[in-house]
Amino acid sequence: MSCAQSARLGLRRATSLAISSGLFGILYGAACASLGISPALAALSCVLVFSGAVQFAVLGMLADPFSAPVIAVSSLLICNRLFLMGVSMADHLRGRSWAARLLSMPVLTDGAWAATVAEKAPVDRFVFFVCAGLWILALWVSGTLLGALLAGRLEPEVISALRFSGVLLLALLLLLVVRNTPMGHAPWMASALTAIAASQVLPLPLGFLAGVAAGSVIIWFGIRRAD
Amino acid sequence: MTVEERFAIAIGIMAVVAFGCRAGGLVVGSRLGESPKLRRLFNVLPACAMGAVLGPSLVAMTVVQCVALVVSALVFLASRRFLLALASGTAVLLSERWIIAILA
Known part of the structure; x- marks a missing residue:
């Protein structure tokens, strides 16, 4: 194009x-x-x-x-x-x-x-x-x-x-x-749920980082399973 | 110092930080090499970041905001029209006073 x-x-x-x-x-x-x-x-x-x-x-x-x-x-x-x-x-x-x-x-x-x-x-x-x-x-x-x-x-x-x-x-x-x-819903949902849980006990920015970390773990397992 | 002077300083700081984050990501992404695993991981992570921002906002939603979100999502999934979906959700938000009156 x-x-x-x-x-x-x-x-x-x-x-x-x-x-x-x-x-x-x-x-x-x-x-x-x-x-x-x-x-x-x-x-x-x-x-x-x-x-x-x-x-x-x-x-x-x-x-x-x-x-x-x-x-x-x-x-x-x-x-x-x-x-x-x-x-x-x-x-x-x-x-x-x-x-x-x-x-x-x-x-x-x-x-x-x-x-x-x-x-x-x-x-x-x-x-x-x-x-x-x-x-x-x-x-x-x-x-x-x-x-x-x-x-x-x-x-x-x-x-x-x-x-x-x-x-x-x-x-x-x-x-x-x-x-x-092809990412699917699991990674972002894991991030959202972890951020919700973490933000109850941690400051919001740290809750955000915890959410992203949880999402990256889910993605990584998804990649390994696909291999 | 006036509010505008403070804001001008804040703009400078925000601009440097925002550009630094964007450019830093670009540099790191360009040096990742050809690893498909890492590439896939970093392609999906921004969506996880969006989810992590959204999550805590969703917990604090009112009933009307929840209805607006569901309406927006359903309209988007049914029509694939982004603006129509956003307009539908915003219309629900703007009609909050009538919705509350009906529910009451």
Whole structure:
């Protein structure tokens, strides 16, 4: 498939994910505005960070006592999912220069990763991934700007609904990947259940790590059994 | 220090950490070699990470949020339309006050 066709397919496949991100961006923009952050700075954070989970989390760390190291450690704990996606994407981006691959990394998110991994057509995966990621980023930024401008006009019910739609988005991304890859349900279910159990006794980030570890054990046994 | 100044510092930190995680993963993934076992493991791990993030959120769900999640999943599995599924779930969330009135 040519670059242009791959680009078009990337945009098309990512459209629903981009709109979803845009809706979530509205909530982020409104949250930024409620703290007195300008729409321009909120949008800049989206462009430079492009990770909704860490951006939302850090909004709660701007009050006294402000601590840059705490923000750095929290960001690292929340962003480790991006590391795993980076590892997974390496295979899809082979054949491109290191500069191109590294320059494409800022658009790596749950949505762009899921769309690329789930794509079965013989596309130019680099072009597909970059176009999908840029499209999601464009609507994420637009949603944030809209949310910042509409802040105060949004009803509490709408804000509450948008907040949970982040969970819906993640659940649907998971279903998308599971449906289109041979991974099966066991690994992610083991991760989810372990994270639930571990988060009862451990801080949430450690519960998350325990969940990922449990999932990796299930995958490893699955691989060995298949061999 | 104003909130915007603090946020600007936070943006710098988040940007470095987020890019470092993405690029670090890419570098590690590129050096994994051709081991199909490791490759398969690392291809599935991000989905496990999503599951691990989702799990604790699901425990704290309200009844309406649970209905919204089930509706979203069923619509997606039946139609394969991502946006339709998300819109259905969000519609359930937005109609919370009516659902509660009906259930009461």
